Amino acid sequence: MKRSSNDAHKREKLDPNEDSKPLPWFITMTIGALFMWSATYIKETVMTAPPEAGDSRTMQTAELNCASGTGNLAKVAIDGGAVYQAKCLACHQANGQGIPGVFPPLAASEWVTGTPEVLANILLHGIDGKITVKGTEYNGQMPAFKDLLKDDEIAAVLTHIRAEWGNTSPPVDEKLVASIRESTKGRATFYDGDDELLKLEAN
Numbered sequence: 001m002k003r004s005s006n007d008a009h010k011r012e013k014l015d016p017n018e019d020s021k022p023l024p025w026f027i028t029m030t031i032g033a034l035f036m037w038s039a040t041y042i043k044e045t046v047m048t049a050p051p052e053a054g055d056s057r058t059m060q061t062a063e064l065n066c067a068s069g070t071g072n073l074a075k076v077a078i079d080g081g082a083v084y085q086a087k088c089l090a091c092h093q094a095n096g097q098g099i100p101g102v103f104p105p106l107a108a109s110e111w112v113t114g115t116p117e118v119l120a121n122i123l124l125h126g127i128d129g130k131i132t133v134k135g136t137e138y139n140g141q142m143p144a145f146k147d148l149l150k151d152d153e154i155a156a157v158l159t160h161i162r163a164e165w166g167n168t169s170p171p172v173d174e175k176l177v178a179s180i181r182e183s184t185k186g187r188a189t190f191y192d193g194d195d196e197l198l199k200l201e202a203n
């Protein structure tokens, strides 16, 4: 049977055509709007996030460090509670009650609430000998912290224990710790408990 050329033509699909098809208008608009929003957002955002969210520096200290060229962190207040947790809690316990017969309490202790001079001496040089706390005698060893903590850390932890667990004694100044460190710098031994510490108190 003879087919007409017209038949063949009808059988074929249309040739593909390569139109230029722009993005639908709403996608273009959305991209444009997002772009404008983000530019405005960056420009308008005021940085109020707490410095802890970043590297803990406030804008001022960061600027100071840049200005002084040291790059060191500016002095930040030391958290006495954190020093306590790290250096004292294992023995004197979280509630400051110590462990009966082994570690004396710091809560309501006459040494803690007494003169800051004696207290700073205890921290710097430690105790090895009988010491009476709230009427009970202890005979253990309290480590010396002179090589483990700096003046400001000692002041901070002493200020902390003087204000915890019902204690209400005034803070201890870093300068006091520094001056006692200086005046006792020749000392290389622990304090011999009550005997020696009570003499300090008398001075």
Ligand code: HEC
Pocket (backbone or CB within 6 Å): 083, 084, 087, 088, 089, 090, 091, 092, 102, 103, 104, 105, 106, 109, 110, 111, 112, 119, 122, 123, 127, 128, 129, 130, 131, 133, 138, 139, 140, 141, 142, 143, 145, 157, 158, 161, 193
């Ligand atoms: C390894 C255990 C240990 C650690 C750690 C320790 N202490 Fe003591 N502390 C003692 C012992 C034991 C005594 C009693 C000493 C004695 O019996 O001669 C004492 C005594 C004291 C006293 C005098 C007595 C009293 O109860 O008030 C103070 C104040 C004190 N410690 C504070 C601290 C602080 C602050 C820290 C942390 C910076 C600390 N201690 C870390 C074991 C420890």
